[in-house]
Amino acid sequence: MSKTQIKQLIASRTHTDGLTETGIRGVRLFRATRSIPCVPAVYEPCVVAIVSGAKEAVFDGNRYVYDDSQYLCCPMSMPVKAGTPSASADHPLYGVFISLDPQLMTVLALDMETAGGALPTGKGGPPAQGIQLASWDDNFTDALVRLLALGASQTDTAVLGAARLREVYYAILKGEAGVFARQAFGAGNAIARSIADVSAKLDAxxxxxxxxxxxxxxxxxxxxxxxxxxxxxxxxxxxxxxxxxxxxxxxxxxxxxxxxxxxxxxxxxxxxxxxxxxxxxxxxxxxxxxxxxxxxxxxxxx
CATH class of the missing domain: 1.10.10.60 (Homeodomain-like)
Known part of the structure; x- marks a missing residue:
């Protein structure tokens, strides 16, 4: 299983620029065929994975450029600027946007912490803040291929979509962004709860x-x-x-x-x-x- 398969699946199902629904809640494909400068956006808890081209996000003055070597993990709502500065008709950008369900991510994080096995500890250095780029690994690639392959059948999507999405979540929590994500979704994260509360009540x-x-x-x-x-x-x-x-x-x-x-x-x-x-x-x-x-x-x- 490979990123090439993911790219082929996305290219065959996206016919216009922007987001395309997959039938699996929170999972959308996207395509861009023209350069768009970074503009203000709010990323809700999500993972953004690119399989062709590159995407850019700016958070608090820090610039993150990512392609098919790294995916972006944003486990809490964050104000960013985002764009596709290198996309063109000759070199389109293809990718997957996966919303992270806080309740399910919390359940999985707690399950991992109580299962008794060794958990990834991440690289040394200061903890990530706001958003993090994580290297693609085989677990994430395989889980994403299995998830997107469901699109060939409406029945398969309806019956297996939630289970395959859970596999992708698990791959994220086991991967390079796992420590970062588990800190956000683990028990007792008062800051994550505060951010979710702010995001839901901006008009108050x-x-x-x-x-x-x-x-x-x-x-x-x-x-x-x-x-x-x-x-x-x-x-x-x-x-x-x-x-x-x-x-x-x-x-x-x-x-x-x-x-x-x-x-x-x-x-x-x-x-x-x-x-x-x-x-x-x-x-x-x-x-x-x-x-x-x-x-x-x-x-x-x-």
Missing amino acids: PISIDDMATRAGMSRAAFHRKFKQVTTMAPIQFVKSMRLNNAAMKIASGVTVNEAALDVGYASPSQFSREFKRMYGQSPRQWGAAQHLPAGMAMGSEG
Whole structure:
């Protein structure tokens, strides 16, 4: 089983740029045949695997370029910029976007921790923060081929899809990103819970003191731990999540005022100021400049 098979499966099933559903919840194929610069997006818990071409993500100033030698693992919701700067009609990008179900990943992580066997310990050095690139290994490749091969039969997809997706999750947890992912999905990860809560309630008032209280920490301890996990202070993270979500909404055709309200800004003028400070354009200028194929940023909508 090989990445060549995966590429052939994707190429045969994607007929337009953007995302293509597979019939398996949370698993989508994607194609890009033109260069798209990095634009604001929000990655929900996911793995992005490329089998042809290269993709780029920028998180808190760090640039991640990955191709068929590494896949991207993002176990918690993160505000990023993402694009396909090297894609073209002659050299299309093909890949797979896999949403990570936090509940199932947590169950698998706990099962692995209690099974009694030795778990991968990862490479030396500081722990990964926010997102991580992981080398493809045979377990991940084989599990992904088995998952995508189900697309040839609607019955096979319906009956076996969940089990094959579980195999892919297990391969991720056993692989190079396994320690990183298990830390995010393991028991007692208060920061991961805080991030999930923020992501689900961007339109509501968000208090750092309340986040710390729910995490069972003092404000100072919560701030320190949050920055260790995400590289960002909590206030900076919340603002980036809100503005990236708003940028995606505006690019999809939502009005500036609607986008501002949807992500918790009561003051349109404050929203415009902070948006321009982060992206160098007013929200209206930003919206006028965006002409992306549906789903190409692969953020919270995909």
